[in-house]
């Protein structure tokens with residue numbers, strides 16, 4: 001299928017060669033759960049799922065997919081779209097989906113920015129950006145996944161009252177995530193007390209990078225914004 005052209009992606013697309021089980025999953029399962037690429041085929045998101053869900057959530061950069069799989073398992077009535085260009089991460093998500101028999105996830109195995117403009121307005125109940133690549137150097141700031149363009153796109157896609165949820169263990173990334181989102185007039189930060197951002201909310205599953213941050217002594221922060 002031809003891919004839409006888009007911005008440059010600076011992360012990793014490939015890691016270690018996939019084990020046979022994961023390679024087989026990529027060959028047999030991905031095509032059944034892969035998001036289409038054209039605006040026409042994305043015009044009715046609920047119909048991409050077997051149960052035409054009312055609420056559809058997006059996770060940008062799902063890594064190994066453990067957070068997305070846990071969300072999907074906890075809310076079988078909802079639909080979830082996951083985007084991740086790292087092949088080994090996509091294969092790992094397919095394994096979680098297979099092991100937990102999850103039917104409510106659709107996968108975009110590439111840069112999310114390629115399909116964002118084609119997703120229908122107000123089609124999402126929320127979006128997650130968990131532990132994004134920090135790109136702490138100033139000269140790499142343009143590589144950060146959250147910026148005003150991304151927030152404009154998410155403000156169009158997330159319906160009023162929906163959530164934009166983000167987390168990080170990286171001191172610089174925490175600052176740019178908060179600063180960018182607080183600067184956008186369509187999103188309002190929900191925190192009232194420090195415990196609202198210092199403690200992981202019960203309904204936010206753990207992620208691999210969160211566990212790594214914990215092991216290496218970097219506490220995570222959790223940011224919950226509402227689409228006004």
Ligand SMILES: C[S@@+](CC[C@H](N)C(=O)[O-])C[C@H]1O[C@@H](n2cnc3c(N)ncnc32)[C@H](O)[C@@H]1O
Nearest residue numbers: 011061062063083111112130131133207208209
């Ligand atoms: C630091 S990892 C975090 C992975 C996972 N969220 C976690 O917490 O374990 C950031 C992930 O975002 C993905 N990513 C970066 N830019 C992206 C983009 N434009 N679209 C989709 N995923 C992206 C990367 O490939 C990478 O897997």
